[in-house]
Amino acid sequence: MSKLKIAIQKSGRLYEESLQLLKDCGIFVNNGKDQLKVSVDNFPMEIMYLRNSDIPQYLEDGVVDVAILGENLLIEKGKNIKTIQKLGFSKCRVSLAVPKEVETDELSYFQGKKIATSYPNTLKNFLEKEGITSDIHVISGSVEIAPNIGLADGICDIVSSGSTLFKNGLRETVTLLKSEAVLAKTPQLSVEKEAILEKFVFRIKAVLKAKNSKYILMNVPNEKIQKVSEVLPVLKSPTVIPLAEEGWSSIHSVIDEERFWEVIDELKDNGAQDILIIPIDKMVI
Ligand SMILES: Nc1ncnc2c1ncn2[C@@H]1O[C@H](COP(=O)(O)OP(=O)(O)OP(=O)(O)O)[C@@H](O)[C@H]1O
Ligand SMILES: O=P(O)(O)OC[C@H]1O[C@H](OP(=O)(O)OP(=O)(O)O)[C@H](O)[C@@H]1O
Numbered sequence: 314m315s316k317l318k319i320a321i322q323k324s325g326r327l328y329e330e331s332l333q334l335l336k337d338c339g340i341f342v343n344n345g346k347d348q349l350k351v352s353v354d355n356f357p358m359e360i361m362y363l364r365n366s367d368i369p370q371y372l373e374d375g376v377v378d379v380a381i382l383g384e385n386l387l388i389e390k391g392k393n394i395k396t397i398q399k400l401g402f403s404k405c406r407v408s409l410a411v412p413k414e415v416e417t418d419e420l421s422y423f424q425g426k427k428i429a430t431s432y433p434n435t436l437k438n439f440l441e442k443e444g445i446t447s448d449i450h451v452i453s454g455s456v457e458i459a460p461n462i463g464l465a466d467g468i469c470d471i472v473s474s475g476s477t478l479f480k481n482g483l484r485e486t487v488t489l490l491k492s493e494a495v496l497a498k499t500p501q502l503s504v505e506k507e508a509i510l511e512k513f514v515f516r517i518k519a520v521l522k523a524k525n526s527k528y529i530l531m532n533v534p535n536e537k538i539q540k541v542s543e544v545l546p547v548l549k550s551p552t553v554i555p556l557a558e559e560g561w562s563s564i565h566s567v568i569d570e571e572r573f574w575e576v577i578d579e580l581k582d583n584g585a586q587d588i589l590i591i592p593i594d595k596m597v598i
């Protein structure tokens with residue numbers, strides 16, 4: 314029987330959450346990353362631990378079928394690889410930054426300047442599009458140190474909290490792109506493996522949907538049920554259960570994580586009381 318070969322970062326920013334996602338999908342990985350190839354008992358899948366930066370090539374060559382990797386890396390490597398699903402973690406951006414003493418945030422600052430980066434293709438394409446000519450100096454890590462040691466006038470690198478820039482006396486000026494972890498697939502997959510992938514993506518969607526939603530329940534006087542129901546962004550219609558106390562009901566529904574504070578105020582204003590918000594484990598709709 315076919316097994317879907319999935320590449321996961323061996324160690325680094327994506328490792329923990331990639332494994333957690335598999336776990337949330339009910340896929341239990343047998344043992345640790347000391348082995349580069351690991352089997353799974355309860356799903357037709359084989360895990361391969363690889364370096365994030367090598368994964369686009371492995372996908373292109375069909376050495377692995379799917380992979381969890383940083384979207385920015387797919388853009389940098391310019392491979393013809395399809396992103397199947399954004400995964401919502403390892404969110405970051407690729408940005409230009411300058412020494413904090415530089416007074417301008419304008420891109421034109423970089424005209425004729427030297428920029429250190431680990432993402433030369435992303436930078437080159439961006440600068441070309443913007444009509445700026447710079448000297449791109451490729452380094453594989455610790456890019457933020459470059460201006461301090463006189464290696465460059467600015468940098469182009471990954472920024473998340475901004476603390477690495479701050480510690481190195483740099484300031485973010487221009488964002489080239491935003492990135493997050495994605496599930497990507499090799500250009501050619503057998504029908505059998507496509508079917509396994511479909512099952513896997515179905516599970517991922519259920520996990521992600523649940524993460525972004527909350528179960529909400531509240532007590533409402535019967536005469537306010539209509540009003541409160543109108544405020545709730547419901548899946549179909551809210552569940553309404555009579556309470557033991559005459560004239561009151563309990564309303565249950567599901568709301569988006571992002572919207573719940575906003576909705577709670579409206580619910581209270583419309584007569585809802587004793588509002589509970591509960592996490593959801595999986596959600597299939
Ligand atoms: N500080 C950060 N915050 C959030 N996401 C990040 C951060 N740094 C990197 N990422 C994302 O995580 C991915 C993996 O980054 P990480 O630094 O772990 O690996 P890498 O430097 O690409 O190296 P390797 O090839 O050794 O696995 C990046 O491609 C990027 O998408
Ligand atoms: O804005 P921040 O939250 O400070 O994150 C940005 C830093 O994180 C990444 O490095 P990482 O720690 O992954 O080290 P690496 O260069 O060895 O990959 C990236 O290359 C930046 O240096």
Ligand SMILES: [Mg+2]
Pocket residue numbers: none
């Ligand atoms: Mg890194």
